[in-house]
Amino acid sequence: MINKIGVVGTGDIAGQFVSQINQDKYQIVSVFNHRESSLKTFTETHKIPHKTTNYEEFLANDKIDCVYIATPNQTHYEFALKALQAGKHVLCEKVMVMKGEEAKKLFAVAKEKNLVLLEAVTLFYMPMYSTVQQLLKNNKLGKLSNANITFGSCKEYDPNNRFFSLEKGGGALFDIGTYALSAAVYLLNTSLELIATDVSLSESGVDEKSMTLLKNADDVQASVMISFRGKMPKQIILTGDKGYLLIDDFPRAEKGQIFYNDGQVEIIDQGTGHDVFTYEMDRVNQYAKGEIDTEDLREVTERVICLMDEMRESWDYLQD
Numbered sequence: 461m462i463n464k465i466g467v468v469g470t471g472d473i474a475g476q477f478v479s480q481i482n483q484d485k486y487q488i489v490s491v492f493n494h495r496e497s498s499l500k501t502f503t504e505t506h507k508i509p510h511k512t513t514n515y516e517e518f519l520a521n522d523k524i525d526c527v528y529i530a531t532p533n534q535t536h537y538e539f540a541l542k543a544l545q546a547g548k549h550v551l552c553e554k555v556m557v558m559k560g561e562e563a564k565k566l567f568a569v570a571k572e573k574n575l576v577l578l579e580a581v582t583l584f585y586m587p588m589y590s591t592v593q594q595l596l597k598n599n600k601l602g603k604l605s606n607a608n609i610t611f612g613s614c615k616e617y618d619p620n621n622r623f624f625s626l627e628k629g630g631g632a633l634f635d636i637g638t639y640a641l642s643a644a645v646y647l648l649n650t651s652l653e654l655i656a657t658d659v660s661l662s663e664s665g666v667d668e669k670s671m672t673l674l675k676n677a678d679d680v681q682a683s684v685m686i687s688f689r690g691k692m693p694k695q696i697i698l699t700g701d702k703g704y705l706l707i708d709d710f711p712r713a714e715k716g717q718i719f720y721n722d723g724q725v726e727i728i729d730q731g732t733g734h735d736v737f738t739y740e741m742d743r744v745n746q747y748a749k750g751e752i753d754t755e756d757l758r759e760v761t762e763r764v765i766c767l768m769d770e771m772r773e774s775w776d777y778l779q780d
Contacts, residue, residue: 462525462549462576462745466490466518468539469530470502473553477528478506482738492518515539519546526744528580529553532622533629537562540577544569549576551744554638558629560766567758576747578740579761581642582711585739587731589646592705592716593754595728596647600718601700607682609643609710611636612669612692619664623688631666632688633768639711641764643696644674644682646755650763651677659775662688672771712736 463486467474470493478488490510493499499511512518519527519542527543529536529552537557543550544566556579557563570577583589595601613636615623622628623635631637645652657672669687676682685692696707703720707713712733718726731739743757 462741462748463487464489464523464525465528465741466492466521466524466526466548467508467528467530468492468515468518468543470495470498471530474528474530475502475506477530477737478508480734480737481741482735485738486741489523490518490521515542519543519548524548526551526576526741533558533634534627537566540566541569544573544575544577547573547575549744549748551578551580551740554579554581554642555629555634555765555768556761557765558634560762560769563762563765567762576744578744578747578757580740581638581761582733582736582740583639583643583713584646584757584760585736585743586713586733587739588707588713588716588728590753591728591730592647592707595718597754600702600726601698601705602702604648604678604680604698604700606697606699607644607648607680608697609640609682609695610685610692611640611694611710612685612687612690614691615688617662624662624664624666624668626665630664632669632686633667633771636688637670637684637686637768638764639694640684640686641672641767642760643710644684645760645763645767647696647698648674648676648680648682649755650759652682652763652767654767654770654774655681657771657774659771659777660689661775661777667772667775667777670771670775674767 488508503511526549529539540550623630652674655673659667659670662668672684674682694709696710698705705718707716714731716728
C-alpha cells in the first residue's frame with residue numbers, strides 16, 4: 461500500500477492535508493520547503509518527524525512512497541518531474557501544470573516508470589460524483605442537452621497577491637477555473653471542445669473573469685463562467701430530456717439532486733468533505749492497482765489543461 465507521504469510546501473492547503481487525512485491509514489513522514497522558518501513552524505505544529513530545505517535530500521528518503529505537492533502553480537512541473545524521476549508516486553494540487561505540453565510530459569514519465577500521477581481536483585474524489593457518473597451511464601437524465609457551471613469569488617485587488625500575479629501563476633482560470641473546467645470535462649467526457657471564450661483582464665494582466673462555451677461529440681453544450689470580481693454560486697446544472705441534476709458547492713460536494721420532469725426528486729448524498737484528502741490518497745492506491753475510473757482522471761486533467769491552452773491562446777494570453 462502507498463501510505464507514506466512526503467509533503468512539498470507548508471501553506472494553508474498543505475496544513476489542511478496533513479491535519480485532515482486519515483492518520484490511521486496514511487503517515488506524513490517528511491516535509492520540504494525552501495524556508496527553514498516555515499518548515500520549523502509547520503513540523504512542530506503537525507508533529508512531523510523529518511524536514512528539509514533540500515529537495516534532492518527529500519526525494520532520497522526511501523520512506524516516502526508518494527509526494528504531495530502543495531506549492532504555487534508555477535513550481536508544480538519541476539517538483540513533479542523530479543519526484544517521478546526519483547521513483548515516487550505524485551499527487552499534485554491544482555492546477556497541476558500551466559501548459560498542456562507539461563502535462564503530456566509528466567504523464568509520459570509516470571507511465572514509463574509505472575507510477576501514479578494524479579491532480580488533486582477535489583471533485584474527482586468525492587464519492588457522490590462516482591454515483592453521478594453511474595447515473596449518467598444508466599441514462600437517468602435521458603439524452604443530455606446542456607451544462608451550466610458557475611464559480612465566482614470577490615477578491616480584493618492586490619497585484620502582490622498570488623491571485624493577481626502573472627509571475628506566480630495567478631488568475632481566475634488557474635485557480636477557480638480549474639474546478640469549473642474539470643467538472644465540465646469529468647461529466648461530459650474528454651471529447652469536449654472549445655467553441656468560444658471571452659475574458660476580462662485585471663490591471664496586473666491576469667484573467668479576472670471569463671465566459672466559455674464548449675461542446676462534446678454528442679452535441680452537449682456547456683457554459684462555464686468564472687470570476688474573481690463577484691460572488692457566484694459554485695454550482696453545476698446538467699440537463700437532459702428526463703430531468704436535470706443540480707449540485708451546489710460542487711468542489712467538495714456531498715450531495716446532488718435530480719429533478720425529474722414528472723415532479724419526483726432524487727437525492728444523492730455520499731461522502732464527507734473533511735475526508736477528501738483521504739479519498740485522494742485512496743484513489744492513488746486504486747490506480748496503482750489498475751482500478752481506473754470510467755473517465756480516467758489523468759485523461760481528464762490533460763484535456764482540461766489543453767483546453768486552458770486554447771482559451772489563453774484565444775485571449776492572446778499564453779505566458780512563456
